Amino acid sequence: MRRGRHPLLALATGGLLLLLAAVLGGAAQQREPDKDTTAMIQASYIYNIAKLVQWRDPAMRNGPFVIGVMGSDNLYQELVNKYANRSIGKQPIEVRKLPELPEVDRCHILFVPGIDRALLPGILKQPNARSTLVVTDFPDALNHGAVVNFLAARNTLKYELSMANADKHRIDVGLTLRQLADKVVE
Amino acid sequence: MKRTLSIVVGTVLLATGALAQGDMLARVNQAYRAGDLKTARSLADEAAKDPALASTAELWVLRGFIYKDLYKETAGEQAATLRDEALASLYTANQQDHERQFAASSVPAYWFLAKTIYNDVARALGELQPERAIGLYAKYGEAVRRMAPDTVLTAQDVEYWNALGTVYVKLFAEDRTQFKWYDKAVAVYMHVLQLDSSNYGANYNLATLFYNRGVYNIQRISADNDIPSLQQIQEASREFFSQALPYMLKAHRMRPARPETILGLEGIHYSLQDEEQSRHYRHLYEELRHDELKGKDK
Numbered sequence: 001m002r003r004g005r006h007p008l009l010a011l012a013t014g015g016l017l018l019l020l021a022a023v024l025g026g027a028a029q030q031r032e033p034d035k036d037t038t039a040m041i042q043a044s045y046i047y048n049i050a051k052l053v054q055w056r057d058p059a060m061r062n063g064p065f066v067i068g069v070m071g072s073d074n075l076y077q078e079l080v081n082k083y084a085n086r087s088i089g090k091q092p093i094e095v096r097k098l099p100e101l102p103e104v105d106r107c108h109i110l111f112v113p114g115i116d117r118a119l120l121p122g123i124l125k126q127p128n129a130r131s132t133l134v135v136t137d138f139p140d141a142l143n144h145g146a147v148v149n150f151l152a153a154r155n156t157l158k159y160e161l162s163m164a165n166a167d168k169h170r171i172d173v174g175l176t177l178r179q180l181a182d183k184v185v186e
Numbered sequence: 187m188k189r190t191l192s193i194v195v196g197t198v199l200l201a202t203g204a205l206a207q208g209d210m211l212a213r214v215n216q217a218y219r220a221g222d223l224k225t226a227r228s229l230a231d232e233a234a235k236d237p238a239l240a241s242t243a244e245l246w247v248l249r250g251f252i253y254k255d256l257y258k259e260t261a262g263e264q265a266a267t268l269r270d271e272a273l274a275s276l277y278t279a280n281q282q283d284h285e286r287q288f289a290a291s292s293v294p295a296y297w298f299l300a301k302t303i304y305n306d307v308a309r310a311l312g313e314l315q316p317e318r319a320i321g322l323y324a325k326y327g328e329a330v331r332r333m334a335p336d337t338v339l340t341a342q343d344v345e346y347w348n349a350l351g352t353v354y355v356k357l358f359a360e361d362r363t364q365f366k367w368y369d370k371a372v373a374v375y376m377h378v379l380q381l382d383s384s385n386y387g388a389n390y391n392l393a394t395l396f397y398n399r400g401v402y403n404i405q406r407i408s409a410d411n412d413i414p415s416l417q418q419i420q421e422a423s424r425e426f427f428s429q430a431l432p433y434m435l436k437a438h439r440m441r442p443a444r445p446e447t448i449l450g451l452e453g454i455h456y457s458l459q460d461e462e463q464s465r466h467y468r469h470l471y472e473e474l475r476h477d478e479l480k481g482k483d484k
Contacts, residue, residue, distance in 0.1 A: 031456070034401075034405060035401060035453060037400075037401055037404045037423070037456070037457045038456065038457075038459070040404050040405065040407055041404060041407070041416065041420060044407045044411055044416050045413070045416065047409060048411075048412060048413045048416070052413075082407075082408060082409060083409055086409050152459035152460070152461065153459075154424075155424045155427070155428070155458040155459055155460065156417065156420040156421060156424055156459060157420065157459055158417075176413070177413070180413045180414065180417075
């Protein structure tokens with residue numbers, strides 16, 4: 001039988017190219033939001049953390065429940081898309097994308113990514129951050145004032161918790177959040 | 187072709203001098219030459235019931251050509267039946283053609299028809315009809331092996347299974363809740379790798395399937411998921427990412443300069459929370475792009 005270029009080959013190649021574009025399109029530097037699994041998991045953790053802690057400061061129990069995000073566009077978008085229509089108690093969630101500056105809005109939860117770690121000491125000195133639960137994603141962040149720090153463990157994303165930093169920010173951490181942490185620093 | 191065939195059959199009939207049989211074949215031939223395929227078909231079918239005629243290659247080659255021409259002017263399911271008849275007749279002709287008098291016309295006609303089945307496989311795949319494609323490809327294989335039992339179809343099999351896998355991937359992409367398509371795609375690519383473990387497309391596509399499945403689990407996380415369920419989802423996805431890794435690595439080793447495998451590895455490691463490896467492949471990708479851009483500037 002004579003062999004030429006088979007029609008299936010064209011289809012297979014075409015299909016493969018489509019697949020490549022669909023799955024791995026876009027440059028690596030700017031990860032596509034729908035492939036940013038870390039941002040999706042972080043957003044879910046942040047929402048759950050919000051439900052499992054209490055703020056002692058009465059001023060934090062009124063108005064919107066503010067989640068501030070520095071740095072990560074994908075995390076911000078994920079929080080907006082999936083959680084911004086929810087409430088924590090009676091406080092509707094408001095997600096804010098914050099500029100990368102030490103002067104921050106008053107937030108219930110503030111996410112500071114590793115890329116902005118140098119800003120953390122300045123942020124924590126702000127009166128606005130007195131009752132803020134700072135969430136981070138870089139090593140040794142608990143020693144720099146973070147209450148919750150994301151970390152990789154067994155190829156999944158977990159979190160560690162600083163009870164001392166929570167107390168410093170007048171935040172009561174629920175037992176569940178504590179029990180489910182990968183590591184708790186008293 | 188029609189004319190040539192008629193002359194060949196006519197010559198043989200004269201030579202054999204089989205008058206009664208010759209009459210019948212001559213009538214079939216005449217109808218065929220006149221383009222009256224309906225009558226030619228009816229006569230050929232009638233003739234095939236005669237044991238004496240049925241043992242001649244002439245009848246079967248003529249019948250094969252009649253059915254082939256009918257197939258060419260018919261559409262739909264009926265066309266497939268006509269093609270089957272044509273193939274069977276041409277094959278029988280070839281079996282009975284001990285003197286190889288008709289081989290020059292019957293054999294190419296047979297392969298032409300076999301190739302049309304293959305083209306239909308491609309069409310069915312293009313129309314995302316995997317079941318039809320599977321049936322047709324089985325028929326194609328039978329047709330090839332019937333005429334040439336020693337034919338090795340591995341290369342074509344790999345090509346077909348890869349294309350079938352792509353169809354399942356597309357069907358799964360249309361509805362991510364239909365995991366049957368995912369399962370079928372995985373099975374198909376695994377089968378390709380059994381046939382050819384160094385098939386780049388199957389390695390890459392399998393890795394991508396596993397990776398996407400892991401990502402899809404995580405994409406479905408909602409406000410209803412508490413921390414324990416979030417951790418369960420991560421563990422389930424980790425299995426998929428871990429399954430993806432060896433296939434993507436193999437694809438990368440086979441074609442180290444392909445950006446999609448480098449990005450694939452970057453994405454898998456990122457989802458496995460392996461920042462160091464993810465960064466490694468990101469740098470590799472950026473270097474590759476840098477080299478490409480430099481190449482274009484020259």
